[in-house]
Amino acid sequence: MNIFLLADFSVIKPDPGLIFWTSIIFIVLWTVLGRMAFKPIQNALKKRDNDIQEALDEAKNAREEMSNVQAENQKLLAEAREERARMLKEAKETKDQIVKEAKDQAREEAKKIVTNAQQEIESQRKVAMTELKKEVGAMAIDIAEKVLRKQLAGDKEQEQFVNTLVDDIKLN
Amino acid sequence: MKVSSRFSSYLFVVVLALLSGPVFAQHDDHGHGHDHDHDSHEQSHATEAGEHGGCGDHTEDGEYDPVSTVMNHIADANEFHIWKGVHIPLPVFLYAPEHGWTTGTSSMFHHGESAVDRYVLNHGRANRIADDNFPMGEVHLDGILHQVETTTDAKGKTKETDVYYACAKGELWKLDKPSTLDGGILGGGITSFYDFSITKNVFTMILASLLLIFIWGAVAKGYKKNEGKAPSGIQSFFEPFFTFIRDEVTKPMIGPRYERFQPFIMTLFFFILFCNLLGLVPFFPGGANVTGNLAVTLVLAVLAFIITNIHGNGHYWEHVVWMPGVPTFVKPILTIVEVLGLFIKPFSLMIRLFANISAGHIIILSLIGLIFLFGENGNSVGGAATGAFIGGLFTAFMNLIELLVAFLQAFIFAILTASYIGAAVEEHEHNDHEHAH
Secondary structure (H helix, E strand, C coil): CCHHHHCCCHHHCCCHHHHHHHHHHHHHHHHHHHHHHHHHHHHHHHHHHHHHHHHHHHHHHHHHHHHHHHHHHHHHHHHHHHHHHHHHHHHHHHHHHHHHHHHHHHHHHHHHHHHHHHHHHHHHHHHHHHHHHHHHHHHHHHHHHHHHHHHCCCHHHHHHHHHHHHHHHHHC | CHHHHHHHHHHHHHHHHHHHHHHHHHHHHHHHHHHHHHHHHHHHHHHHHHHCCCHHHCHHHCCCCHHHHHHHHHCCCCEEEEECCEEEECEEEEEECCCEEEEEEHHHHHHHCEEECCEEEECCEEEEECCCCCCCCEEECCEEEEEEEEEECCCCCEEEEEEEEEEECCEEEEEECCCCCCCCCCCCCCCCCEECCCCHHHHHHHHHHHHHHHHHHHHHHHHHHCCCCCCCCHHHHHHHHHHHHHHHHHHHHHCCCHHHCHHHHHHHHHHHHHHHHHHHCCCCCCCCCCCCCHHHHHHHHHHHHHHHHHCCCHHHHHHHHCCCCCCCCCHHHHHHHHHHHHHHHHHHHHHHHHHHHHHHHHHHHHHHHHHHHHCCCCCCHHHHHHHHHHHHHHHHHHHHHHHHHHHHHHHHHHHHHHHHHHHHHCCHHHHHHHHCC
């Protein structure tokens, strides 16, 4: 079967010259392209891939952090609101208490003042009474003296009268 | 994705094989055609030889022979044929063991009209007159004669060979083709000289390499310039190719150790792609059938074989030499299969690329050849016009298919090489898993 031979199908016959040149050219091309282009490109692409991945990761982290911060802010806000409410409530309570205390105190004070006043009045009344008694006594003595100056001519009558007076005084 | 793309690529190979079928059949017919009128050739040769010089009517100027034309077009050549009479010369480095080196450019042969130091340009290819009686230096040739000779070997089989003669000084001088390394199996063999010239194919490979170095150099510069920035210009155009090969070929095929092999697979892919594409350009500096030449695919396949096997780990060799997990009596059979497989894999790479690209070139050249067949050697202008119309349409269609094939075959070569490397460097854990399939 020699159909190839008739028309000289030369491409199927490996020519040593062509083998030689193909080997040289391909190996040189492989070395040159590998050194000059493919390895640097591979590294550059790898670096870029890593950079992109890092950037994405960073963005993700930042987003997470942001949401964390936001959540924290929300929490803080809620806490502040609660705190404010609590403080308001406390203030109100304090106010109420103060008012109540003040009222109590005022009542107490008033009561005390009233008591004092009553006591004062009582003592004043007692003093006044005493004064009055003294005055009345003095007046009585005066009157008595004057009466006596007239009536008490005798000793007997005098003595009797004095005893009566003394008894009266004791009774008082 | 991976499976489907591989399947579709195989489908494509099958389709191409079917498409190329008729061409080879046609080829065959023409072969038989030669067969029939061969006797008369032999006789005429005998008389011519007897009369010393019937070189005036050398067969090339005779009837249009589509098969020879196609074969000459896909063959390597020592010069670029632009159109009739216009050639771009290429450097020649010829080595004959008896006479050492002969160098120069192919223009010194005057397109087959002169012999220089017994070297002759026959259909653009350097041939040698292996006859010590032929004078050295520049000798004018009267022409080149093509003969088909039949020899009968010991087993009684007849063998036909193309023989070319140079006509000079009224005598016929047998021409030797350059040596080839097929050991005579494919009709070649070691002859009296070796051709280490910068041929059309070598020139195209150098051109493709320079283009690649220029392009990828610019791309690599982009990465330096735009470090930390978005890619721009040519860098953005070629980055997807790089990442495609990385993400669709090397990473899934080779696994975690893909980075070491990325430059090799990339070079393989782009070298094949650019050679394929340059081969589709119908005018200078394209048109060379580089990846459709077995010598080129042979080198690529051998490199793939070497890279695969020098990186093979113990586990890989264990599977090749003494397959674990199968009954002992099966092991020797599997060893034979696996060892054969080591060579069949790169062999299939070599044949697949070669056959696809050659078939494509043959189909396109055959379609163009319709113009001359329908035109009956210029006797029928209408026929030529019909041929040009039909052939032109089909050629346009085939060129689009070939464009696809150019990418596809480069991709297949790259992905299969990556998968062979992947099998050789695969880690143990993964392998157990895969063997469950």
